[in-house]
Amino acid sequence: MAYKTHPSERKHHAMERARFLDLLERHLPPDTLLSEAEDLRPYECDGLSAYRELPWIVALPETLEQVQAVLRLCHEHAVPVVARGAGTGLSGGALPVANGVLLSLAKFTRILALDPLNRTARVQPGVRNLAISEAAAPHGLYYAPDPSSQIACTIGGNVAENSGGVHCLKYGLTVHNVLEVRMLTIEGELVTLGGSGLDGPGYDLLALLCGSEGLLGIIVEIVVKLLPVPPYAQVLLASFASIEAAGAAVAAIIAAGLLPAGLEMMDNIALRAVEAFVHVGYPVEAAAIVLCELDGTPEQVEADTAKALGVLSRCGALEVRRSQNEVERRKLWAGRKAAFPAIGRLAPDYYCMDGTIPRRHLAEVLRRIGELSAEYGLPVANVFHAGDGNLHPLIMYDANHSDELERAEGFGERILKLCVAVGGTVTGEHGVGMEKLNPMCLQFPGPELAQFHAVKAAFDPKGLLNPGKGIPSLHRCAEFGAMHVHEGKLPHPELARF
Numbered sequence: 121m122a123y124k125t126h127p128s129e130r131k132h133h134a135m136e137r138a139r140f141l142d143l144l145e146r147h148l149p150p151d152t153l154l155s156e157a158e159d160l161r162p163y164e165c166d167g168l169s170a171y172r173e174l175p176w177i178v179a180l181p182e183t184l185e186q187v188q189a190v191l192r193l194c195h196e197h198a199v200p201v202v203a204r205g206a207g208t209g210l211s212g213g214a215l216p217v218a219n220g221v222l223l224s225l226a227k228f229t230r231i232l233a234l235d236p237l238n239r240t241a242r243v244q245p246g247v248r249n250l251a252i253s254e255a256a257a258p259h260g261l262y263y264a265p266d267p268s269s270q271i272a273c274t275i276g277g278n279v280a281e282n283s284g285g286v287h288c289l290k291y292g293l294t295v296h297n298v299l300e301v302r303m304l305t306i307e308g309e310l311v312t313l314g315g316s317g318l319d320g321p322g323y324d325l326l327a328l329l330c331g332s333e334g335l336l337g338i339i340v341e342i343v344v345k346l347l348p349v350p351p352y353a354q355v356l357l358a359s360f361a362s363i364e365a366a367g368a369a370v371a372a373i374i375a376a377g378l379l380p381a382g383l384e385m386m387d388n389i390a391l392r393a394v395e396a397f398v399h400v401g402y403p404v405e406a407a408a409i410v411l412c413e414l415d416g417t418p419e420q421v422e423a424d425t426a427k428a429l430g431v432l433s434r435c436g437a438l439e440v441r442r443s444q445n446e447v448e449r450r451k452l453w454a455g456r457k458a459a460f461p462a463i464g465r466l467a468p469d470y471y472c473m474d475g476t477i478p479r480r481h482l483a484e485v486l487r488r489i490g491e492l493s494a495e496y497g498l499p500v501a502n503v504f505h506a507g508d509g510n511l512h513p514l515i516m517y518d519a520n521h522s523d524e525l526e527r528a529e530g531f532g533e534r535i536l537k538l539c540v541a542v543g544g545t546v547t548g549e550h551g552v553g554m555e556k557l558n559p560m561c562l563q564f565p566g567p568e569l570a571q572f573h574a575v576k577a578a579f580d581p582k583g584l585l586n587p588g589k590g591i592p593s594l595h596r597c598a599e600f601g602a603m604h605v606h607e608g609k610l611p612h613p614e615l616a617r618f
């Protein structure tokens with residue numbers, strides 16, 4: 121989807137763009153500015169490739185002063201600006217704005233300080249998530265939040281999306297692992313949010329910034345917490361005859377008082393795709409598997425494993441395997457981490473949904489997703505952070521086939537309605553971006569959206585930072601009709617099923 125403009129409007133924009141480029145060139149070296157269509161093309165979308173747009177200009181600054189110059193000029197000339205890390209986002213958050221600047225932080229890749237004594241690292245926003253753990257490894261430390269995209273995604277993007285990952289069930293999301301952020305306002309002012317204390321005076325603006333999707337400011341430096349690598353970890357792989365039984369087992373593990381380091385689930389479609397791709401020895405006949413990682417001292421792991429084995433057996437597990445060493449443990453996770461690309465091999469396109477639900481509804485919601493798959497005539501694979509109740513149904517489609525994209529979007533919207541209907545949320549970790557604007561109307565039918573807009577206006581009165589993303593306009597929500605659903609004027613189509 122790209123937005124169309126009238127030819128006369130395009131000519132006007134071309135002149136405006138040339139003038140603005142000229143201004144930028146006075147502050148930034150020529151090789152940090154891209155403006156030719158073929159150079160802009162790699163930046164036209166993020167991981168949600170159904171939405172595409174060419175920006176006016178891509179800026180790739182190398183210094184803080186250059187970022188400040190870009191922001192000051194954008195502010196002065198009312199030019200929209202969209203921040204970009206690695207562009208792995210799945211909700212269109214880094215989708216460029218047609219008449220705006222795409223501000224890439226890709227050149228800010230330095231780990232500025234690693235403090236093993238205080239267990240912290242001060243890093244630039246373009247540092248890859250995994251690079252932090254790699255740098256901390258010689259000290260027996262690591263950075264816990266581990267999105268499956270961690271090999272590529274940046275810590276700046278992680279903070280902006282409040283990203284999660286396999287280990288976030290036990291160790292918390294990005295927001296729980298960040299101590300301080302230095303941010304540039306749209307006026308180019310440098311502010312420091314948070315600090316080394318457990319609490320501080322004033323509003324908790326650091327928490328506000330985590331998950332702000334580039335709408336409030338540009339993150340230029342981050343202090344993250346590092347954790348000691350657990351002395352021992354073991355993964356259990358349990359297979360089940362039905363997806364409902366696997367969902368019930370996940371809820372039962374938590375109910376038994378266990379807090380696994382990771383608790384993930386994959387259905388049969390996902391299992392088969394992964395096995396064909398990375399050959400890790402997953403049981404492809406199972407309807408679903410649960411991967412449960414327990415970590416701590418060897419004694420703790422042994423005791424927790426015994427408890428988990430009891431729960432899994434009572435929940436009807438067909439077979440449970442235990443990783444016997446670190447190589448086997450990594451191998452079992454390698455399949456999970458490769459799940460998205462593996463499913464990418466099954467269909468020309470897939471649409472990754474991201475909703476959360478209370479764990480107790482896992483079984484029934486997964487069953488309902490299966491029914492919706494038949495109704496929309498599109499296959500769906502489920503591979504997700506089950507312990508967090510964070511679903512990732514991957515709807516497979518072919519954008520070249522007449523209405524398949526439209527059907528995939530309709531299917532996705534029904535899944536998110538379902539999540540809200542059972543008391544969940546329309547995004548677990550991928551953010552709102554462009555994609556979740558309508559579902560946000562469902563999630564926040566009352567005065568909450570007006571408060572969100574007020575916060576946005578306090579940071580960015582001209583609305584230049586990542587405009588049109590994250591928070592739907594009240595007008596849009598009125599059109600979407602969500603208010604009526606929540607005021608009980610219309611029956612909620614999904615609620616009727618529960």
Ligand SMILES: Cc1cc2nc3c(=O)[nH]c(=O)nc-3n(C[C@H](O)[C@H](O)[C@H](O)COP(=O)(O)OP(=O)(O)OC[C@H]3O[C@@H](n4cnc5c(N)ncnc54)[C@H](O)[C@@H]3O)c2cc1C
Nearest residue numbers: 205206207208209213268274276277280283284334339549
């Ligand atoms: C295969 C795959 C697996 C994934 N698995 C997970 C997962 O397990 N968990 C998860 O949470 N996500 C996952 N994601 C989504 C994605 O990787 C995360 O959202 C990640 O945090 C995005 O980082 P990025 O550097 O690519 O950011 P981008 O996509 O470039 O940007 C994301 C958002 O952050 C903003 N932004 C980026 N940098 C800055 C900055 N310096 N200052 C202000 N705003 C900024 C952008 O404007 C945009 O709104 C996955 C994606 C893929 C493709």
